Amino acid sequence: MSLDPKELRQVSVFEHATDDDLKLISQHAIERSIEEGEFFFFQGDPAEYFYVLISGRAKLMQTNPAGQQVNLRTISEWQMFGALGAVREDATYPATAQAMENSTALAVKSDYLRELMKTRPYLSFDLMKLMTTYIQEMQERYRELATEKVERRIARALLRLAAQMGTRMDGGIELAFTRQDLAEMSGTTLYTVSRVLSEWERQGLVEAGRERVVIRNPHGVVRIAEELNS
């Protein structure tokens, strides 16, 4: 239908897929469009589908019993999500996926992915590679959270976001996130994020606006993220 199967090659896990495989996958997929704030799936739901985001933006988050959230990952176009559950038969999603803008994604039955993997070694292998990057990133963030001060964690979060979804502008890199989002990504509160950004703005490192941060001096932010002193 509207989607050319070959587009799927932009998904890192399908990089080595044959055209035929891509066609097969797209034939087994359904499109799901969702509005900002709505959910693709909730933590604990049975993981019947995995998704590929085609347009928009989403986030993966975990909620604790008291309702506090952490943001595990931000998903941009052509990224896969919900694949963890796809690997193990019985599984449920370990996180909740919420759209940050109106988004559409391709949903493919997890069973089908498992089926494919049995005869396509490249698939398991590439998916595994992707998972190693997730593990490494989570390990790093875990260490950060355990050992680094807030200011530095916020700096790191900004830099990660800049690398993944920053849009280059005249005189800076623009990021579209609320203070709350940033707080959930760096393990703090929106108040602290606000204070830190205000201070940085005074120093000319960033420019802060509503649902928007422009990194004016990336080097300066890197310095905060890396500096050896406490």
Next chain:
Amino acid sequence: MSLDPKELRQVSVFEHATDDDLKLISQHAIERSIEEGEFFFFQGDPAEYFYVLISGRAKLMQTNPAGQQVNLRTISEWQMFGALGAVREDATYPATAQAMENSTALAVKSDYLRELMKTRPYLSFDLMKLMTTYIQEMQERYRELATEKVERRIARALLRLAAQMGTRMDGGIELAFTRQDLAEMSGTTLYTVSRVLSEWERQGLVEAGRERVVIRNPHGVVRIAEELNS
């Protein structure tokens, strides 16, 4: 040599391996014995080998530039470690592996594992399954660290350890860890761990000794770990 290849089937990733595969692997492996406190590898080293712990106990940890450590995982017998690096060609170890007791491990060239995976789909698949559990656990611990208070994090750490390496005793589950170890596992300091354990001992939940904690009332610890109130 001294090791019967079939022993390797205790390694979760080799569960579905044929006897021949196990023999091949063991032929490509060398044994490395290491004393308490010594290292199998350091974060940043080129990941030439992956390991299977045969005896003893080890821990995987990350260190930040200032030298503070976090404990990512405790490795007990027949667990694989250092496999993350094995997946991607060029890779370096993302963590440091240190022996907590005199230990011996089987070391297998990463190249060889990659080679095997090309023709053994079950291998990639099982390794991937294992990785999904790591991701899930790290995600959970990350959320805990971001949202829960110290006391609860320590309770969780104890319960995780009890499940993985606790030895059942008359009237409790024994764990052999220093306060420092527990602190690195729950993202706090040895002082806080000591205080919390002392308090729990007063309440009869645990019995604390030198490099030793006995969980006397597991249910009580679970209550602390789960209780909804802050």
Next chain:
DNA sequence: CGAACAATTGATCCTCATCAAACCTTGTGG
């Protein structure tokens, strides 16, 4: 224009980290 939502800022408080000192436990060597 007004409602809804995001952000800022100040005041306050609480949890833990930090530092210091003393205490235990274990193993070792004289």
Next chain:
DNA sequence: CCACAAGGTTTGATGAGGATCAATTGTTCG
């Protein structure tokens, strides 16, 4: 076999870093 050294543990005192609460000020959009 005792004494001592080394390393693990406890406990108190102190303070800093952020969380929390409350009130106000933008900003956006229907």
